[in-house]
Amino acid sequence: MIDYALLRKHIITLAGLPESDSPVISAYLDLQQPHAMARADFRAWASMGRQTFTSQQRRDFDDAIEEIEAWLPQAQGRGAAVFARWGEHPMMLPMTFDAPLETHFHVGPFPVIYPLVELKDRFNRFVVVITTAESAKIIEVNLGAHSVELLTDRPALRTRIGREWTRQHYMNHRRDRERAFLKEKVAVIQSLMAKRGHNSLIVAGDPRWVSSLVDALPKALQDKVVSEIKTGFSDYRLGEIMDLAVEAFLQSEHEESLSTVERLIEAVRVGQLAAIGSLATLRALREGRVSELVISTGLPH
Missing domain, CATH: 3.30.960.10 (eRF1 domain 1)
Known part of the structure; x- marks a missing residue:
């Protein structure tokens, strides 16, 4: 590939x-x-x-x-x-x-x-995070092919529980570890998307953890979440979830493209600074008057 x-x-x-x-x-x-x-x-x-x-x-x-x-x-x-x-x-x-x-x-x-x-x-800006209580798979999708970039495992808590731990002590500890785990995942996602220049994020997995992770994201990353897939997760379902993620991403891209094309057509209709067609666009490019170039099969030539 x-x-x-x-x-x-x-x-x-x-x-x-x-x-x-x-x-x-x-x-x-x-x-x-x-x-x-x-x-x-x-x-x-x-x-x-x-x-x-x-x-x-x-x-x-x-x-x-x-x-x-x-x-x-x-x-x-x-x-x-x-x-x-x-x-x-x-x-x-x-x-x-x-x-x-x-x-x-x-x-x-x-x-x-x-x-x-x-x-x-379309496919150079796509990250999928699959999260559960035990782990988070952070997957970069490039041209439709996905590869596991990072795997963050959740440290087992029960191995540290001894007779001296009360139930309340354990529950408090678990909440602290959950917050730390979410913070770690957010930091990894933020770093990966910033370094690779990704603009779209899909979060999938156990419903509770999908909601918790999205809520923990900073506003800038929340704005890049194009879909939440709350289906649960196990390793044997990875392919199925990735297919759902690709479908969700393509739908988001399609809607974004339609919106951009509609803005362009409306700008031409009301006489704003916009042009449609190969010759008019080429002339504007040569004159250095283009701030955004829209390429779409839905536009007239």
């Missing part, structure tokens, strides 16, 4: 690809469906796409299609993107992700990289 640094490198490479007479194929595939179906969709598109070319360009198109078809059986993960060009300056660049991608195909003089830029932005 591709990581964030390599994805960024590939995006820069594709953005700087020089134009040639040979067409560039950009293929995005949803690998959550059977691979045979994904390959069939690609072949059906290729059969129609080749009709738009003649002579050498058609031969280059067919050769690039053959390269992609030879690679597809080994594709792993939940999504794949592959770019290919034949001819005088051949190029083949496949990528796989543990993140869903919508199936679509393009051919033209340049690669279509917007979905990659969107993916890089």
Whole structure:
């Protein structure tokens, strides 16, 4: 699976690809469906796409299609993107992700990289905290693939209980340790999100501990909590909870994107300093008059 640094490198490479007479194929595939179906969709598109070319360009198109078809059986993960060009300056660049991608195909003089830029932005800011009375798993999600960054175990209290401890003494001690444990978790989360530049946080686990942890977060971190998943937790349910977390994060991102697009459209409608469309936006960029750039498939070109 591709990581964030390599994805960024590939995006820069594709953005700087020089134009040639040979067409560039950009293929995005949803690998959550059977691979045979994904390959069939690609072949059906290729059969129609080749009709738009003649002579050498058609031969280059067919050769690039053959390269992609030879690679597809080994594709792993939940999504794949592959770019290919034949001819005088051949190029083949496949990528796989543990993140869903919508199936679509393009051919033209340049690669279509917007979905990659969107993916890089979306999945580089996602932290999940799964908390119980015994432990807290702090998990960083990068491009849909999650890895346990830190594991904080709660020290056992009962091993220190002897005959000299009264029930009230134990209860007071437990409350002190709970406060210390929450404080430790908050410090770890705060440090991780600050160092990695994450903007979104999801808290999951036992309902009581989810509420306690969110309440213990400073206001700045509370504002970054996009979802609370109060389902309980055990190790065998990690995959299930992570799927719920990804779904919650995507929904939050979708709502945020819609809000941004709506603000832009409203600003244009009432005559504020805003522009929609490739030419108007490019002109504003060249003149240095852009403070926020919105890229969305829901906007007119």
